[in-house]
Amino acid sequence: MADLLNCPNCGKLFVKALRSVCNDCAKEVEEKYNKVYQFIRKRENRRATIDEVTEGTDVEQSLIIQFIREGRIHLSQFPNLGYPCEKCGVMIREQRLCHSCAKDLRQGLHTIDRQKEFDARQKKRENAKIKAYASLDNRLNR
Incomplete structure (x- = not known):
């Protein structure tokens, strides 16, 4: 079903089908x-x-x-x-970002991925320590 909208350019009421104006x-x-x-x-x-x-x-x-x-x-x-370019404004002929901005974005995402992996390893180590202490406490309470 088509929507009834106001045209974003002129404000007229129209039925949105294939166009957004x-x-x-x-x-x-x-x-x-x-x-x-x-x-x-x-x-x-x-x-x-x-x-x-x-x-x-x-x-x-x-x-x-x-x-x-x-x-x-x-x-x-x-x-x-x-x-x-959508980030820095330098003129480009393809994609949405220039090579430099795309490279920066990839590096940023790579850094985030590495940080997530590091955090996951840290959490795993902390959980291992907690289990080790819990098992020692269990043996002493027997």
């Missing part, structure tokens, strides 16, 4: 996509950066980034287009 806003987004795509398809604009595309089309940079992330604009055809 109303029909009027969806048409507007499509028009902007066509404007961007027509701009970058021109031979002289194929090497444009995202800032140049924004300036040349008057389409918001966030919307152009959305088109790229959705796969509607293929970066393999446009060598200078990219989008910002």
Whole structure:
């Protein structure tokens, strides 16, 4: 069953089915996509950066980034287009994080895993000591 929502762009009430915006806003987004795509398809604009595309089309940079992330604009055809890393903002052409931020994230996760393993070994040692003391107490009480 479809949900009745307010459009996040214009506030109109609409039935959410396949899109997250109303029909009027969806048409507007499509028009902007066509404007961007027509701009970058021109031979002289194929090497444009995202800032140049924004300036040349008057389409918001966030919307152009959305088109790229959705796969509607293929970066393999446009060598200078990219989008910002979600952590540091450096321009990238694939994934969500740049290599440096991804490496930092992996190292952080590795450190957490090592700490969890260390904590588990410590707890196991403490439990072993407790059992040893309990068994000594049991023998003395007999």
